[in-house]
Amino acid sequence: MPVMSSAPATRVKRSRVRRTGESAFGLLLLGQRLVMVLVALLLVVAGVWASWGSAQYVMLTEGRERGSMKVERCGEEHCTGAFLPSSPGARARAEVTVEASVAVRAGESVPVVVKPDGSEVVRAGATGVLYAWLPLGGALVLAALVVAGGLRMTRTACVLGLAGAGLVTAAFVAL
Secondary structure, eight states: OOOOOOSOOOOOOOOHHHHHHHHHHHHHHHHHHHHHHHHHHHHHHHHHHHHHHHHHHHHOOTTSOEEEEEEEEEOSSEEEEEEEEOSTTOOOEEEEEEEOOTTOOTTOEEEEEEOSSSSBEEEOHHHHHHHHTHHHHHHHHHHHHHHHHHSOOHHHHHHHHHHHHHHHHHHHHHO
């Protein structure tokens, strides 16, 4: 049976170089985590920034010209057509343009909101909201990869990834 001693445990002395090395390694790990947090935040903020350019017109429609666009022709990037107003104070326009998507075809009538000071329109309604926030969905999926790989926070990464994938899927289904 081992004999228990009542003497206090002796501390192992570490050299100053070792203590400094351990501190530096700890700072490097902290720096790595900080950089990964900043990259993930940058991705999400960039997604919000890219989405807000169109989402503000779709979500905050008070005082904006609303109506429908009769799509006449579509090119590689834009579709053009006539604007038929449905809100008070809106005026009809012979030609407006909307960003081309897989869901817009010539001959269709699409609900839209006119951007101020121009002839550019964005899709309105639930479909328009989902389509406007599509860049945020992609940014959330990318941020999930950074959070999982760089921060080792798998639950948070799963939530971010599922939210982003859900937004992208909902936009795809709505279009």
